[in-house]
Amino acid sequence: MPNYNNMAKNLTKRSEDYSKWYNELVVKADLAENSAVRGCMVIKPYGYAIWEKMQAELDRMFKETGHQNAYFPLFVPKSLFEAEEKNAEGFAKECAVVTHYRLQNNPDQPGKLRVDPKAKLEEELVVRPTSEAVIWNTYKGWIQSYRDLPILINQWANVVRWEMRTRLFLRTAEFLWQEGHTAHATKQEALDEAKQMNQVYADFVENFMAIPVIQGTKTESERFAGAEETYCIEALMQDGKALQAGTSHFLGQNFAKAFDVKFMTKEGSQAHVWATSWGVSTRLMGALIMTHSDDQGLVLPPNLAPYHVVIVPIYKSEDQLNAINNVADTIMTSLRAKNISVKYDNRTTQRPGAKFAQYELQGVPLRIAIGPNDLENGTVELARRDTLSKETIDLEELQSKVTQLIAEIQDALYVKALKFRDQHITLVDDFEAFKATLETKGGFVSAHWDGSEETEQKIKELTKASIRCIPMDASQQEGKCVFSGAPSKQRVLFAKAY
Amino acid sequence: MPNYNNMAKNLTKRSEDYSKWYNELVVKADLAENSAVRGCMVIKPYGYAIWEKMQAELDRMFKETGHQNAYFPLFVPKSLFEAEEKNAEGFAKECAVVTHYRLQNNPDQPGKLRVDPKAKLEEELVVRPTSEAVIWNTYKGWIQSYRDLPILINQWANVVRWEMRTRLFLRTAEFLWQEGHTAHATKQEALDEAKQMNQVYADFVENFMAIPVIQGTKTESERFAGAEETYCIEALMQDGKALQAGTSHFLGQNFAKAFDVKFMTKEGSQAHVWATSWGVSTRLMGALIMTHSDDQGLVLPPNLAPYHVVIVPIYKSEDQLNAINNVADTIMTSLRAKNISVKYDNRTTQRPGAKFAQYELQGVPLRIAIGPNDLENGTVELARRDTLSKETIDLEELQSKVTQLIAEIQDALYVKALKFRDQHITLVDDFEAFKATLETKGGFVSAHWDGSEETEQKIKELTKASIRCIPMDASQQEGKCVFSGAPSKQRVLFAKAY
Numbered sequence: 001m002p003n004y005n006n007m008a009k010n011l012t013k014r015s016e017d018y019s020k021w022y023n024e025l026v027v028k029a030d031l032a033e034n035s036a037v038r039g040c041m042v043i044k045p046y047g048y049a050i051w052e053k054m055q056a057e058l059d060r061m062f063k064e065t066g067h068q069n070a071y072f073p074l075f076v077p078k079s080l081f082e083a084e085e086k087n088a089e090g091f092a093k094e095c096a097v098v099t100h101y102r103l104q105n106n107p108d109q110p111g112k113l114r115v116d117p118k119a120k121l122e123e124e125l126v127v128r129p130t131s132e133a134v135i136w137n138t139y140k141g142w143i144q145s146y147r148d149l150p151i152l153i154n155q156w157a158n159v160v161r162w163e164m165r166t167r168l169f170l171r172t173a174e175f176l177w178q179e180g181h182t183a184h185a186t187k188q189e190a191l192d193e194a195k196q197m198n199q200v201y202a203d204f205v206e207n208f209m210a211i212p213v214i215q216g217t218k219t220e221s222e223r224f225a226g227a228e229e230t231y232c233i234e235a236l237m238q239d240g241k242a243l244q245a246g247t248s249h250f251l252g253q254n255f256a257k258a259f260d261v262k263f264m265t266k267e268g269s270q271a272h273v274w275a276t277s278w279g280v281s282t283r284l285m286g287a288l289i290m291t292h293s294d295d296q297g298l299v300l301p302p303n304l305a306p307y308h309v310v311i312v313p314i315y316k317s318e319d320q321l322n323a324i325n326n327v328a329d330t331i332m333t334s335l336r337a338k339n340i341s342v343k344y345d346n347r348t349t350q351r352p353g354a355k356f357a358q359y360e361l362q363g364v365p366l367r368i369a370i371g372p373n374d375l376e377n378g379t380v381e382l383a384r385r386d387t388l389s390k391e392t393i394d395l396e397e398l399q400s401k402v403t404q405l406i407a408e409i410q411d412a413l414y415v416k417a418l419k420f421r422d423q424h425i426t427l428v429d430d431f432e433a434f435k436a437t438l439e440t441k442g443g444f445v446s447a448h449w450d451g452s453e454e455t456e457q458k459i460k461e462l463t464k465a466s467i468r469c470i471p472m473d474a475s476q477q478e479g480k481c482v483f484s485g486a487p488s489k490q491r492v493l494f495a496k497a498y
Numbered sequence: 499m500p501n502y503n504n505m506a507k508n509l510t511k512r513s514e515d516y517s518k519w520y521n522e523l524v525v526k527a528d529l530a531e532n533s534a535v536r537g538c539m540v541i542k543p544y545g546y547a548i549w550e551k552m553q554a555e556l557d558r559m560f561k562e563t564g565h566q567n568a569y570f571p572l573f574v575p576k577s578l579f580e581a582e583e584k585n586a587e588g589f590a591k592e593c594a595v596v597t598h599y600r601l602q603n604n605p606d607q608p609g610k611l612r613v614d615p616k617a618k619l620e621e622e623l624v625v626r627p628t629s630e631a632v633i634w635n636t637y638k639g640w641i642q643s644y645r646d647l648p649i650l651i652n653q654w655a656n657v658v659r660w661e662m663r664t665r666l667f668l669r670t671a672e673f674l675w676q677e678g679h680t681a682h683a684t685k686q687e688a689l690d691e692a693k694q695m696n697q698v699y700a701d702f703v704e705n706f707m708a709i710p711v712i713q714g715t716k717t718e719s720e721r722f723a724g725a726e727e728t729y730c731i732e733a734l735m736q737d738g739k740a741l742q743a744g745t746s747h748f749l750g751q752n753f754a755k756a757f758d759v760k761f762m763t764k765e766g767s768q769a770h771v772w773a774t775s776w777g778v779s780t781r782l783m784g785a786l787i788m789t790h791s792d793d794q795g796l797v798l799p800p801n802l803a804p805y806h807v808v809i810v811p812i813y814k815s816e817d818q819l820n821a822i823n824n825v826a827d828t829i830m831t832s833l834r835a836k837n838i839s840v841k842y843d844n845r846t847t848q849r850p851g852a853k854f855a856q857y858e859l860q861g862v863p864l865r866i867a868i869g870p871n872d873l874e875n876g877t878v879e880l881a882r883r884d885t886l887s888k889e890t891i892d893l894e895e896l897q898s899k900v901t902q903l904i905a906e907i908q909d910a911l912y913v914k915a916l917k918f919r920d921q922h923i924t925l926v927d928d929f930e931a932f933k934a935t936l937e938t939k940g941g942f943v944s945a946h947w948d949g950s951e952e953t954e955q956k957i958k959e960l961t962k963a964s965i966r967c968i969p970m971d972a973s974q975q976e977g978k979c980v981f982s983g984a985p986s987k988q989r990v991l992f993a994k995a996y
Contacts, residue, residue, distance in 0.1 A: 033636075033639075035570070035571045035636065036578055036632065036635050036636075037573045037575060037623065037632070040571035040572070042568070042569070042570050042636050044568055045567065045568045045651060048568045048569055051569075052567065068543035068547065069543065069546050069547070069550065070540070070541055070542055070546045071546055071674065072533070073534075073538035073672055074538070074625075074656055074658065074672050075535045075538060075594075075672070076535070077534055077535060080534055081611070082609070082610055082611045088611060092600070092603075092611055093601070093602075094599075094600070095599070095600060095601050096573075096598075096623070097596060097598040097600075097601065097613050098595060098596050098625065099595065099596075099597045099598065100594075101592075101594050101595070101660040102590070102591050102592070102593060102595075102660065103576070103579075103586075103590040103593050103595065103624070104590065104591075111583060113576060113579070113580045113586060113590055115595050115597065115622055124613055125535065127572075127596065127625075138531075138533065138534075138540050141531075147847045153543060157656075158572055158655075160572065162599040174571055174572050174573070176569065349645045
């Protein structure tokens with residue numbers, strides 16, 4: 001059992017210091033912590049249990065859309081890594097590199113080891129920052145004919161991107177993710193796949209995580225290195241900053257050309273294969289925390305809660321505890337029959353108050369407390385984490401009440417986040433208002449843009465806001481660029497972002 | 499879809515060259531292949547689907563015994579790695595080492611990259627060959643009091659051990675595994691945990707994978723580096739060589755002392771924590787293949803089969819195909835209602851003969867063929883992979899027949915493997931017979947041993963056989979060492995091993 005002594009209610013308030021609140025919450029709710037390895041985190045059991053819920057649902061959705069899992073090597077030989085130049089250039093500065101394959105005793109320091117200078121690799125190995133290179137080098141051997149296509153593969157893996165400034169879940173040197181890599185006979189099929197997977201991500205994040213997102217495409221400068229189009233889902237955090245929650249890339253024939261992957265078409269000619277890749281990562285944990293949580297700690301949508309309900313006994317005598325144990329058993333049986341997961345916390349090493357504080361901090365959706373009065377009255381106290389409201393419930397109504405509340409909480413969290421998000425999309429038509437909105441209100445600013453990278457960069461320098469996406473469902477509308485005044489055909493969404 | 503053109507029946511026979519048969523089978527059955535990275539494999543979708551079945555069942559068993567999953571960093575700083583000296587010494591020669599964190603354009607070769615000499619790490623990072631060091635360094639922060647114990651954590655991860663001679667699944671530079679790491683207040687509790695997890699492994703491998711194992715302890719020279727006792731399960735392959743299928747280690751207080759992990763006991767004193775670790779890996783795929791498969795290809799116990807049943811239509815006209823499609827639909831609905839997984843292979847790009855060959859090679863437990871005669875007679879042809887037998891079955895009997903066969907095949911594979919294994923345990927009392935048995939019959943040789951490392955090493959030099967384990971349930975029996983003639987109290991099991 002982890003130590004919850006540090007769980008007293010001294011969480012920094014969001015209004016005081018949002019960033020500090022986040023960092024404290026991640027650690028105090030037992031989600032993750034920094035490790036001895038620069039920029040790498042330890043995902044603690046409670047945090048990992050939430051990630052497992054995400055994985056299981058995503059995996060189901062990937063398989064339902066025809067994908068299979070596979071596993072490709074952690075290491076990418078440098079010569080493969082550099083084959084697709086844009087991709088290589090985009091990731092070169094963040095690569096951890098293996099140069100040696102052996103340690104030996106250090107003759108100068110007994111009991112210490114050093115790298116064996118004789119065990120230098122002929123070719124350095126890059127620890128994968130993403131797997132296009134090693135996968136497309138493999139696909140080359142799998143694809144000869146149109147009969148071998150499409151290939152629809154996903155991988156669950158760890159990747160490493162050497163970031164200088166790291167934050168738990170949001171930006172870590174090593175993170176966990178899934179990366180889909182598909183190969184297609186036609187451009188249209190690859191485009192459809194990239195869009196389909198972005199839609200899968202949107203459905204997952206909205207319906208399962210209760211986080212509203214906006215689907216769109218990235219500008220050229222924000223695209224994945226090596227992609228011809230990047231689809232994305234963008235979410236809005238409580239502090240008014242955007243967070244990119246998932247991306248799906250149409251890679252054109254770039255990797256097929258870099259790795260010489262051709263196939264015989266139905267008509268008998270040779271053609272390069274079309275590609276997509278798409279991924280979401282443990283960064284989603286950050287999105288989850290910063291969308292729903294409050295000054296009391298984590299708030300979890302029931303879909304992601306390691307357990308929906310916790311039961312805490314309140315007693316003075318052994319006899320009372322025994323009687324409460326019996327009631328708790330009945331409740332657990334009754335709730336589990338409805339697929340509701342329940343934890344009974346009958347630890348004797350902690351007082352009820354400490355337990356309440358812990359589960360509030362950890363965002364357990366519902367808490368049931370059973371005390372001596374409840375025993376007499378055939379009731380329990382039922383507390384709801386998202387609203388912090390409490391009520392006394394007759395035991396016989398408990399099963400239906402809990403079932404109903406679990407659905408209700410999942411919906412309520414989405415509705416609340418959607419309302420906040422929609423209130424934080426501001427249409428702006430001049431640059432002073434643009435700057436003022438970003439400074440005071442935050443959120444997404446919907447503005448006309450002239451389509452040039454120069455304007456995009458200038459705006460970023462002046463305001464720290466980037467173009468989060470060109471929304472997919474936005475109507476075409478004539479206008480003038482908020483910065484340059486040049487003509488524009490569509491509003492795009494700007495925001496400061498994680 | 500992968501290319502199955504290479505799947506014609508030209509598999510080397512086991513009797514000709516067992517090793518070649520194995521390598522061909524792994525590739526031709528689409529389980530795995532070598533990658534561009536020395537010693538690292540690509541696990542292909544069909545192979546990965548089998549691994550997922552293993553993962554799901556093991557994960558369920560770990561959780562049922564009170565364990566939670568978590569995730570710890572891929573990298574281990576050298577100073578942490580070397581803290582537990584025996585562990586460090588044992589793995590130092592196999593460590594991939596990250597020395598740099600950036601690539602840059604190579605000024606001498608435009609378009610190529612090189613390691614940026616300015617981006618040298620102050621301290622080298624070892625790619626984890628196992629995670630005791632990084633985990634115990636973390637546990638130090640989690641453990642203050644007896645209330646924080648036990649810690650029962652498992653991790654699913656990739657690890658790297660730089661092997662010079664690699665073979666798909668059996669010995670690869672990178673492999674996938676799970677590693678359990680537990681912390682306890684007492685020696686007895688840690689010993690019980692190590693034994694419990696070895697029993698979990700034995701149950702899993704026997705009941706789920708249909709592979710009989712012998713439980714035992716390792717001799718000191720075969721122990722995990724840093725362990726005080728290593729429990730193991732040993733299986734026997736068809737070529738008479740043993741394979742270590744899983745290990746569970748009692749680590750004493752070695753890691754607690756190396757990382758200074760102490761706790762306050764109930765009585766108020768300070769004590770070092772007791773530890774275990776335990777793991778199984780993708781090596782189990784090798785055990786699976788070499789226990790059950792035959793000259794026609796893979797044979798899968800139904801528990802591990804990505805699909806239990808494949809349906810192949812045989813037709814000349816479009817009308818026949820339509821009629822077969824209807825029958826196949828009915829069969830799928832009927833079988834899926836019994837939790838039997840079914841694949842209908844109605845590809846038009848392959849002939850039935852090629853499909854039969856593919857599924858035989860891939861070990862699908864049952865194959866249903868439906869042809870024009872079957873349409874007339876209301877029958878199907880049902881073929882069983884393990885026995886290669888076929889029979890014609892009335893449609894109305896199919897559901898019950900398939901359900902029964904799936905249970906029967908799972909049992910039959912275990913019984914067959916157990917019979918083979920038991921026939922290959924030979925009691926031997928003199929060294930000439932010992933050598934002759936290993937040369938001609940193979941398998942386990944049960945012999946007396948004087949308990950000295952010297953004898954163990956001499957026997958290994960002379961015969962290539964190692965002590966696989968000191969069986970846990972063996973009766974004590976006075977005897978004389980098969981090599982030295984010195985007194986012995988128990989027989990141990992020798993074998994050549996993978």
